[in-house]
Amino acid sequence: MEVFRKLFQTWGPQHWWPGRTRLEIIVGAILTQNTNWANVEKAITNLRRKRLLSLHALLTFPESTIAQAIRPAGYYNQKAKRLKAFASFLERTYGGSLRRMFSDTTPQLRQRLLSVPGIGPETADSILLYAGRRPVFVVDAYTRRVMQRHGWIRGNETYEDLAALCQQALPADVQLLNELHALLVRLGKTHCRTRPRCPGCPLEKLLPPDGPLM
Template sequence: MAVRLVHCRDIHRAYRLLHARNGLLGWWPGRTRLEIIVGAILTQNTAWTNVEKAIRALRAARLLSLRGLRSAGLPELEEAIRPSGYFRQKARKLKAFLTCLDDDFGGRLNRMARPATPELRERLLAIWGIGPETADSVLLYAFNRRTFVVDTYTKRVACRHGWIRPNPSYDDLQALFSRHLPEDVPLYNDYHAQMVWVGKHYCRTKPQCEGCPLKPLLLGRPPEA
């Protein structure tokens, strides 16, 4: 299992390298639990700068509250979140979350925070519009659960560095990081933030390894596709 040991070390080392470069990135951008959840939905397949515009518009329209989201009409919601893209889909997704919250948790986020992590994850995944990444983002950043969030960047970094076989599933990737990292919520929080950072700046669809803090991990090899 020499191969796996190398990857285990690299997963730690990658974090140390990124943290040395960036310090703690201080996620999640969101003032309240609800705002974090809304952001997690709006950021699907979308750059965060566009999400910020949508969040600002929601706040300006007084829609960034449970009451506001509940009472908002779909067109009103769509108009506000337009900058985040897929606005018709995402307006329905926000409504779907509210419906679940109201029907299953008495409309209280505090009550949604009660179930153990595996059950809460199932409940979130059952909501239309919430897939694995969004569910795990909500668990980690809104409910402080020790849940590793896998996104496109994390997948790219892991594959290009040969930490996992090509075309891994979401669950395989999550298991890889969960196995190798200590059980530490702040670490999971910052690890994901660092992956997003390195994905945006270096591990893009076209790799830009020059200047990347993770370049030493490649040992001179080219990154795998």
């Protein structure tokens, strides 16, 4: 919680996740794998312009058409396959209804999302938190790096270990978990980069006495 307080005091609300609809948030969560958000935005704009940003379009248009539209997001053939896999899953399991999908319990829905090809724990948790407004903590590479450098974890924990650890330490508050993930991403991009920039970092006072563990 102290991490959250320090980051929030420094940077305030981050207004995540950018997305007009729940489907758009889910599409963004899949497209953002291994790329930055600016590229995802270009891909989403293309999908919108070409009227491909609907469940019907994702189900019916050929994979190659979707791949061309999302080219700016990189790995576009693979990601087109993943978008179609999610659309088929939604249609098959919930009759195409996001409302029905999000009426599942969190553990049940998480398990089902993880069965979709190309949806791993980070993407599933992003979907649950940002599109489903479920109180889950999203672990990403930035979070792991910050925690390791401060000596809060060993560094070889699995995704599920880290998620459980953070989940226990934090309140089940959707808005707080939303902000915390966004703030940690900002921290990773501005200070806790491959080479840490500790002077002036909001978490500088929480460092071990000898500095970051590398």
